[in-house]
Amino acid sequence: MDSKPLYEPFSPELLADPYPIYKKLRDEAPVSYHPKLDFWTLSRFADVMQALQKPRLYSSAQGIAVGMDTQMTNVFDAVITMDPPRHTQMRTLVNRAFTPRRIAELAPRVLEVATALIDDFIEKGSCDLVGDFAAPFPTIVIAELLGVPTEDQKMFKEKSNALVNQQRLPDEVPDPARMAPILELVQYLNKVFDERRKQPREDLISALLAAEVDGQKLTQSEVTGFALLLLIAGNETTTNLLGNGFQLMHEHPDQRARLAAAPAALPDAIEEFLRYESPVPGLARTLTEDVDYRGHAFRSGQKVMLLYGSANRDERQFEAPDVFDTSRKPTQHLAFGFGTHFCLGASLARLEARIGFEQVLAHMPEYTLLEGAERNAGGIRGFAQLPTAFKAGAGATE
Template structure:
């Protein structure tokens, strides 16, 4: 079965949103499908809920470390090596490239691209700051921030929702947790945009420029480290600089990789879910009215938004040995891409999966992953999403689109770049 009309390697095919029809077709007709796209990349597409769980929970068979977690892009890697020195991050990039190519044991120093036991050691280093118990202590401040963000737009009756609402809460929270000075936070936002949007020409004049801009995050990590190396404070940067793994401090590269992962993942994904959630509520006014009438449904609405439009389209794993999924032979070193939007609409798991239902229960979506790489920040993301929609639903009344929605050109992140929204003008909060 070829299904040759489907091309998931071309980011242009995601400009109108996730190609759910294609993913549904793959899941229903060939759920473990060898896909050869126009970019020259070839890989297995895994689209069933149970199969995605199987791949995710077996890192000994399906490695994050061996070849990374994204579609391979040799041209981009070469550009990054060539231009890293221009951004003052040559040492960090050289070490990353050397480790990624297997010149040193342990693999790529970003936790997302590690396997056990190394992944376990690195995750334990920071997981205490993301436990439900710890995150619950942040709730009053996060809710205060959410209220202030909506206060900033409610009287106007319109806003550019992505930059004025969706991006602000996760950006401010993760930057506070990392100890990033306030004057540097929106630069973190801009760098993050270019990092996840390297396939989008609007984020730079050419692909090289967009890729190189991401290296600025390493320079930013170095700048923030200098604030706390001799004067540690109560933040994650200080924690990373002064804790050790197996008796050794993090290397410059390991610290920079942690900084990059936490800053980017900590703001981009929640911003994306918030934007897509607002679009879903505008497109489904009956479901929005259910929330207006019964705000106790907002937590289940957040889970349904996560299921219906997950922030991440796919992650890659690499087979460490020959194995089988549904009778298909996966050879050693074959790339295996797991597609979250497809698994989240599996008819064998979700009743009427194409229906957006803010009261859906149960809702066993896989948008935060499962297994070793279950999203470290899931509790924080859920709190941020609940806090912002608790403000949006009752205060931005009768919302509608005020212009075209402009989406990120990406087959990796389900991103929204711009979404003008108008609503009934309201009042600022009394506090």
């Protein structure tokens, strides 16, 4: 049978609205195969979860994308594409910097960054909630944690966008120009490393350069991979959590009014934003053994796509999953993954989101999204721009 696969990773329909496709997959082909690209797709919560609980069978070491140019995925020599035991050793090096307690200490500075950005546009009565706020906000925070000069954050955002939006099928003609921004970013980071080697500071880059695993310093490519991963994973995802939240609240003004009046409800609402519109719709693993899975012959070396965004809308797991309800009591969702590779930055993302939403709702509670909202071109679910109008000067900080 030569029917079209239900899950076509780069199709415009999927990028525009993946949820009807996800539902069809869950109902009709929960374990589905893509013959051309030779990978399986799991779309139900329970199936995705069992894979995340078996990191040795479902390996991350050969990349976590399907059909993506390997030249791109090789840029990351970092935890997200490592298996235990190396993964455990490397992750231990940075875990301490990201514990909920350490992250909570950042709150005053995160608040300063958020209010400074809002102050820059509040008198105008209009802004791009992504370009002027959701994008620069987490970039500044992570750049400061790493110890990269904040003046360069615009450049980081452009380069990290270039990397994240690099999705192309393996048989497309390679274009070396697309690698250029990433190579420039690597060169730039190498300069920062040289400076920190000479004069270490209290930042993550200095800590990574000094760190040892079994008496061995990390290689240059490991330090670069880690710094790049933190920059990119820390920016793109949080930007899109914020953008999705702004759009969802605009579409549900009653829920927005409730949150503006009672910001203490924001942490639960953020879990609903993450569940309902997961910024990372799915990531892949590679099978390390032949195995029969629910009657399907999975072969060693094949990729398996784990659709977090679909698992989070699975009616077998969540009641009325297509209803957006910020008063829902949060339950386990997979927007941050699960198990070995559970998002290192989850506490930071939650802190940034809480402060970001709180400040926007305090300063411009009745914002209106204008024509011209633009979805991301790549695989991260969210918006590239959200032109917005609001009452100028309302609640500007003194």
